[in-house]
Amino acid sequence: xxxxxxxxxxxxxxxxxxxxxxxxxxxxxxxxxxxxxxxxxxxxxxxxxxxxxxxxxxxxxxxxxxxxxxxxxxxxxxxxxxxxxxxxxxxxxxxxxxxxxxxxxxxxxxxxxxxxxxxxxxxxxxxxxxxxxxxxxxxxxxxxxxxxxxxxxxxxxxxxxxxxxxxxxxxxxxxxxxxxxxxxxxxxxxxxxxxxxxxxxxxxxxxxxxxxxxxxxxxxxxxxxxxxxxxxxxxxxxxxxxxxxxxxxxxxxxxxxxxxxxxxxxxxxxxxxxxxxxxxxxxxxxxxxxxxxxxxxxxxxxx
Numbered sequence: 298x299x300x301x302x303x304x305x306x307x308x309x310x311x312x313x314x315x316x317x318x319x320x321x322x323x324x325x326x327x328x329x330x331x332x333x334x335x336x337x338x339x340x341x342x343x344x345x346x347x348x349x350x351x352x353x354x355x356x357x358x359x360x361x362x363x364x365x366x367x368x369x370x371x372x373x374x375x376x377x378x379x380x381x382x383x384x385x386x387x388x389x390x391x392x393x394x395x396x397x398x399x400x401x402x403x404x405x406x407x408x409x410x411x412x413x414x415x416x417x418x419x420x421x422x423x424x425x426x427x428x429x430x431x432x433x434x435x436x437x438x439x440x441x442x443x444x445x446x447x448x449x450x451x452x453x454x455x456x457x458x459x460x461x462x463x464x465x466x467x468x469x470x471x472x473x474x475x476x477x478x479x480x481x482x483x484x485x486x487x488x489x490x491x492x493x494x495x496x497x498x499x500x501x502x503x504x505x506x507x508x509x510x511x512x513x514x515x516x517x518x519x520x521x522x523x524x525x526x527x528x529x530x531x532x533x534x535x536x537x538x539x540x541x542x543x544x545x546x547x548x549x550x551x552x553x554x555x556x557x558x559x560x561x562x563x564x565x566x567x568x569x570x571x572x573x574x575x576x577x578x579x580x581x582x583x584x585x586x587x588x589x590x591x592x593x594x595x596x597x598x599x600x
Contacts (some may be wrong), residue, residue: 340374344398344429346422350410350437354453362437365407368424370398379426385410386418412437443503454504454523455541455594457530461508466531475572477532478556483572485525490515491569519543519552521568526554526593536595544588551586553579 346369352362366383370376376398383391390408398404412418421434441450456462469484470477492515494503505513505520507527516524522541529539538557542565543550554566567574567582574582590599 338373341372342370342374342376342426342428343372344376344379344424344426344431345369345371346424346431346433348420348422348433348435350420350435352410354441354450360412362410362412363407364410364420364437365405366422366433368395368398368404370400370402372429373400374428375399376426376429379404379424382423383408384421410437443498443500443505451590451592452594452597454506455530455592456507456527457594459506459508459527461511462524462527462531465511466528469528470532478529478534478558479572479575481528481532482525482554482566482568482575485521485528485568486571486574488514489521489524489569491517491521493517518569522552522554525566525568529554529556530594536593540591540593540596540598542588542591544586546586551583553583553586555588555591 346367348364348366350362350364352360354360364383368379368381377396379395379398381391381393381395381404382389391406395404410418410420418437419434420437421432423432424430441453466481470480472480489510492513494517495501497503497513497515505516505523507524510516510520510524519541526539526541530536534556540555541552542555543552545551552568554568556564556566558564564575565579565583567579570578570582588600590597592598
């Protein structure tokens with residue numbers, strides 16, 4: 298192409314640009330090719346809330362759950378003045394306003410929720426702004442399975458740090474002449490009355506925590522043993538010196554306590570019997586029972 302042709306092309310382009318400036322507007326071409334521009338895309342906010350929970354048992358049937366909650370903005374516009382509220386059983390624990398959550402971003406935080414015994418708690422999270430809102434909820438269920446040979450939770454029942462156990466111990470070990478472990482086993486045998494789980498709890502098997510046995514004043518063999526072991530641990534016996542033992546004889550299950558008593562060595566104690574049962578009486582009562590596992594608040598061992 299010669300110089301004259303190039304000059305003519307440039308002249309035409311200049312005239313078109315100045316005469317028809319709309320040719321420089323992207324919207325002109327979007328109309329031709331069906332493409333949307335940023336101004337034509339619908340802007341929206343979409344809040345989305347979620348929660349996840351993890352926790353641990355602390356003994357005596359108490360559980361602490363860590364609830365982490367998230368507020369997402371799934372929309373393509375920024376969310377302004379986002380009101381966040383988190384409640385547990387209708388009691389508001391968190392209530393605040395976030396100035397902004399940009400498009401695609403997420404806000405997260407966490408709280409601790411304590412649950413005792415066999416109760417449950419409803420955790421509810423709500424987030425809202427002018428253009429969107431969302432709610433999530435879940436029930437924190439923490440009831441222990443109060444059944445024999447529940448290996449995963451057996452250690453939770455031995456509770457030397459329980460305030461009721463410590464208070465009871467202070468009132469038991471009062472005679473400086475009698476060894477503490479003798480006073481403790483004698484007190485348990487005299488202050489807890491044997492009762493079947495069916496009569497007390499309406500089920501065939503129901504392990505009680507030491508504080509429950511102290512409150513009720515009744516229990517069956519494993520409840521006597523759990524209380525005695527908890528008191529002995531609270532009295533200072535090391536975790537490798539005292540255990541609850543569960544065993545069986547002729548398809549009959551039974552619980553007792555195994556204690557390492559200084560020069561006497563390991564002694565099997567029948568918690569339902571008093572101090573006079575020590576040595577010979579314990580041996581005769583527990584003769585023939587084969588130990589299946591031993592447990593305290595620190596250790597669990599299958600035999």
